[in-house]
Amino acid sequence: MLLAASCRLVLALTLSTLSTCAQLSFAPFDSDATPSAGSALAYDPMTAAGDLTLRCRGVVLHGSGQPIVLAAIDWIGVANESHDAFRDLLAAAAGTSRSRVAIHALHQHDAPVADSTSEHVLRSRGLAPGCFDSAIVLPAMLRASNAVARASTLLVPLTHVGWGEAEVSMVASNRRVPGTNGAVRAVRYTATPDPLLRAAPEGLIDPLVVVVGLWSHDKPLAVLSYYATHPQSYYRTGIANPDFPGIARFLRDQALPGTLHVHFNGAGGNIGAGKYNDGNPTNRPVLARRLAHGMERAWNSIRKTPVSPADVSWSSEAVQLPLATHLNPDELAASLRRPSPALYVQAAQLAFVQRRQQQAPTDISCLRLGDIRILHLPGELFVEYQLAARLMRPDLRVAMAAYGDYGPQYIGTEKAYSLGGYETEPRSSGVAPSVQRTLFPALQRLLSQP
Secondary structure, three states: OHHHHHHHHHHHHHHHHHHHHOOOEEEEEEEEOOOOOOOEOOOOEOOEEOOOOOEEEEEEEEOOOOOEEEEEEOOOEEOHHHHHHHHHHHHHHHOOOHHHEEEEEOOOOOOOEEOHHHHHHHHOOOOOOHHHOHHHHHHHHHHHHHHHHHHOOOOEEOOEEEEEEEEOOOOOEEOEEEOOOOOEEEEOOOOOOOHHHHHOOOOOOOOEEEEEEEEEOOEEEEEEEEEOOOOOOOOOOOEEOOHHHHHHHHHHHHHOOOOEEEEEEOOOOOEEOHHHOOOOOOHHHHHHHHHHHHHHHHHHOOEEEEOOHHHEEEEEEEEOOOEOOOOOHHHHHHHOOOOOOOHHHHHHHHHHHHHHHOOOOEEEEEEEEOOEEEEEOOOEEOHHHHHHHHHHOOOOEEEEEOOOEOOOEEEOOOHHHHOOOHHHOOOOEOEOOOHHHHHHHHHHHHHOOO
16 A cells, blocks of 8 residues: 555656646747749749748647647648658658648749659659659758758747737639529639629638737747638749738738748638739739738737647548549550640649559648647638638637648539539549548547547
8 A cells, every 4th residue: 555655646746747847839940942043933944033032931839749840831832742751851850740740832833843743753754854853842841851950959938829810801802703503604813804803703702811829928939820812913924932922921020020920821722812913013012911911900919828738739630532533544644645735734633643542641630729720731722611610610719721732732612513613623623522521520520629
């Protein structure tokens, strides 16, 4: 009995010591994600970098299990094996596992794409990898890994988190303009010169920009923002640039010196600035100021609350996305023997098919910060997923980052695939309409974690 009592005392003292010592800590990181001049961007050769370089930014979080890494990068996408490899690099730098790393592209179009699976598809057939050449993006991936490693040595206590939100006016509009029968009669792309299409109603959007602040005592060291829209004002300039979200992010950096602004694109697959942008280059700073103004008002509305290790957790699910029936591997392989303007689209489709044949899972995850939930999703996700997630847990504050693994490309709702429109065409989406029946329950499970 004495031994048992002694063991209980030792255990109680040990738990008390662990409880006292347990502490959340974090550090922001920032690295240059711009490739070298002459590299292939997603659409054109790069001639120069813009005044604002492409960035990879994020935070490393310690104190709740293995470290957590959140990262956002100014690329059009990070897909397939490149998405795995990039997460592995950041995980190794932070001393954690791949499943606790979320990396999301902002989807700017004057930017590179990382997809080593598509590269292999092309090289194995003796074809030039073009924009999928890993040599273009690997230096930036290594710079990001080094930045995470440095940040992991500069951790400071995470004492408070905060949530703020505000409406953004005259930026986002739904790209899918319906006709009288409900089917898509036209796609209002991000730059829409047609005044009649611009005059159509704004349509379904999420008007809110959300900001999540991370404090060390009285100092906010990082702000994570979330807003759902395609980020293009105009592109195919040959000049690598972060477009209007990058300018908005820069403006907020200047307004809050010493606080790193990390911006994530929400579920903006069917959202763009087309109603408010005819493609004139002068609209880029206009859209940037409107987004920055929304970010500012969201920051001014923030509710700051203390946070402890018990308030923080990470949940993830590895899901199998249903493959679109139009993606036939034999037909795609045959098409690559007849080079055409669609060569790189077909290579990317075959790459995604191969990943699905290998049963490679797609990770989705959720970070809990008190009553805040931040969801991490793949592809060019439709805004309906973001809105549905909020409705699943109206008692919580739910934000979403999409454009994780870019392999599936567009991910529509089940109904959307019957309505036409570019986003759900065979060239644009690699998943079956039943994808909603995979993702909705997964979101519900992640949001229901205690």
